[in-house]
Every structure is written in C-alpha cells, then in structure tokens.
Amino acid sequence: MATTQVWLGMPPCASRNSDVYMGVTASAPAKVILFGEHFVVYGEPAIVMAIDKRAYAKVELRQDKRLYLRSVNLNLAGCFETGFFKVEQGGTKEARLKFEPLKLVVEKVQEIYGENAGLDIEVNSTVPVAAGLGSSAAVAAAATAAVGALLKVKMSKEAVFRISYEAEKIVHGAQSEVDPAVSTFGGTLLFQMDTGVRPLDVKADVPLVVGYTGVKRSTRVQVAKVRDTRNKYSRVIDHMMKAAREIVLRAIDALKDGDLETLGDLMNINHALLCGLGVSDESLEWLINAARKAGALGAKLTGAGGGGCMIALAENERLKQVLEAIQRAGGSPFIARKTDEGVRIEGI
Numbered sequence: 001m002a003t004t005q006v007w008l009g010m011p012p013c014a015s016r017n018s019d020v021y022m023g024v025t026a027s028a029p030a031k032v033i034l035f036g037e038h039f040v041v042y043g044e045p046a047i048v049m050a051i052d053k054r055a056y057a058k059v060e061l062r063q064d065k066r067l068y069l070r071s072v073n074l075n076l077a078g079c080f081e082t083g084f085f086k087v088e089q090g091g092t093k094e095a096r097l098k099f100e101p102l103k104l105v106v107e108k109v110q111e112i113y114g115e116n117a118g119l120d121i122e123v124n125s126t127v128p129v130a131a132g133l134g135s136s137a138a139v140a141a142a143a144t145a146a147v148g149a150l151l152k153v154k155m156s157k158e159a160v161f162r163i164s165y166e167a168e169k170i171v172h173g174a175q176s177e178v179d180p181a182v183s184t185f186g187g188t189l190l191f192q193m194d195t196g197v198r199p200l201d202v203k204a205d206v207p208l209v210v211g212y213t214g215v216k217r218s219t220r221v222q223v224a225k226v227r228d229t230r231n232k233y234s235r236v237i238d239h240m241m242k243a244a245r246e247i248v249l250r251a252i253d254a255l256k257d258g259d260l261e262t263l264g265d266l267m268n269i270n271h272a273l274l275c276g277l278g279v280s281d282e283s284l285e286w287l288i289n290a291a292r293k294a295g296a297l298g299a300k301l302t303g304a305g306g307g308g309c310m311i312a313l314a315e316n317e318r319l320k321q322v323l324e325a326i327q328r329a330g331g332s333p334f335i336a337r338k339t340d341e342g343v344r345i346e347g348i
C-alpha cells in the first residue's frame, strides 16, 4: 500500500540512541467488513472500515531485561525471561497463546533498536475478542507503535503494519493483511488478494450499529465450511462470486456519493449471499431481523459469521432505535463510526 511515511512518537530527525522514554501509550482501531467477506478468499474484492473502538497498549521501561505482559480485559498476566514463560494471572496455555504475538512485536522492534530492553506492557481494549472485529490486529499495531516510540525507534506506519502483520500470522495462521492494514492506516480500504489494500475515498459518515451475538466463533472453521460448499456446488457458487463482486463495485460508488440507501440495500443482498454460503446462524439472524424491523437501511453479518457480530446501517436519527432493538433481541450493541485515524501515540 502506497503511504506517506508518518513517524510515530518523535520527529523524523530524532536519533535512535538518545534516551528512551519511560512510558508510552498507543492505540489502534478495530474494523468491520462492510462487504465481501468469504468471497475475498477466492480473489473477489472486499471493503473494510476502521471504527472508533480502539485497543490501547501502555509500555513502560523496566530496570531488568524481563518482558512483563498484562491483558486487563482477559485477566491474564505473565512474564518472558530468557525464553521462558511464567504465568502470573490466568491459565498458562491461554496466557502464552495471547502473549506470544506481543513478544514477537517486541522482538521485531528491538531488532531495529539494536538491543534488548526490559518492558512492562499492559493491553486494554474496548473491542470484543473473537468477534471478527480485528481485536488482535489492533492490539498488535498499538503495541508495535508504543514500543517503537518508547525506544525512540524511527518507525513509519508501513513498518508498524509489517510487524503487526507478522504478529497476526501467529494468531490466525496464514491470514490476509486486511486487519493489520486497517488497524495501522485507519479509514476505509478496498482489499483484493492479488492487488492488496487500497484506500477508498469515503466522505460520508457511515453510521452503524454493531451487534455482538456473544457467540465466539473460529474464522478458520467458517472458511473451511465455505470451501466444502464451494467444492460441492462450484457452478452455483461461481455465480454468487460474481454477484459479490458487483456488490462491492456498486458499494464503492455509493460510499463515495454518501448514498446510504443504496449501501443498505447492498448490505441486505450481501447478507443473503452469505446465508447462501451457510455462514449465518440463528444468533445473527435474530439481531439482523430486529435491526431491519427497527428501521435500519440494511443489515448483515460482518466477518466470518457463525456468531460474532452483525452490522446495521441506519440514519443518525434511527441509530438509537436500532441499537435498542438489537439489545432486546439479545445482542450487545454499540454505535460505531468510521475513523480515519489509524495507529496513534496517545501519550508519552
């Protein structure tokens, strides 16, 4: 992705070896997939938008060489010291699994810095986990930027993106670059497998209600399910792929023009295709129907489906109504707005 070099945490001319900072906090946004999930795996385009829910990473320098990690939301804490991991709060396996990507982030930044420093990292996030909102990528981007700024390492957003992408590969296996890209750069991005990410011009506000079903799901399982369906009914699915592509192309224009009505219609059609692929479930359908009945312009699942989250598009004056309807239907909703702000330093 072509980007301007934005230096994080210090002016571009600052030298690496000046004194490090004692504490830095950085944040990065979560995301929703507006259109094209699943079809994107087979080469079709998808549209992803950064939202104003952020993950925060606070980093402080330690006197020793240990890496101490704490997740406020997951109630986990642990320490890496010379390759060994010691849990201090929560289960060892879970803590190690969650902290391994952060350890990689620290190692990558310290490679650039040129030596190892002991660090305390505390992660705090308002993003539901395993819900398809890109919480792990937001945490990785925020932590990369915070560690970089603390050590006064010259880091462009491009560098933050590359390191967060490495961390995401540990979390999700072979993962597309969408989540780390949107958490790093913010805004609305068009993604396609063969061309990568490209920022989209979206002037309009895109008022959304995100509804979390409370059902945790695995992207890997959902992707495998679609693969099976596609193998079985390839000619049928091929037509759906073409329809999905058309939806994205129409949506690019509608986003540019701020045409919310068309966007809502396209969301509904996109959701119908996802239902056809078999990735919706009862928990999502309840919330989607409730949102539509309450006057949403359109609603669909977002991400891998099988639980996780749905999104509803609504005019500003209807947002509250839609939010309450989703709540009554058993979901945990919040209002989300597009944010153009990707990863940023919050305070030094």
Ligand code: PMV
Pocket (backbone or CB within 6 Å): 036, 037, 038, 039, 040, 041, 131, 132, 133, 134, 175, 176, 219, 222, 223, 302, 303, 304, 305, 308
């Ligand atoms: O629910 P998420 O954020 O993991 O999104 C998955 C999106 C898929 O298209 C289903 C998979 C992918 O890698 O693009």
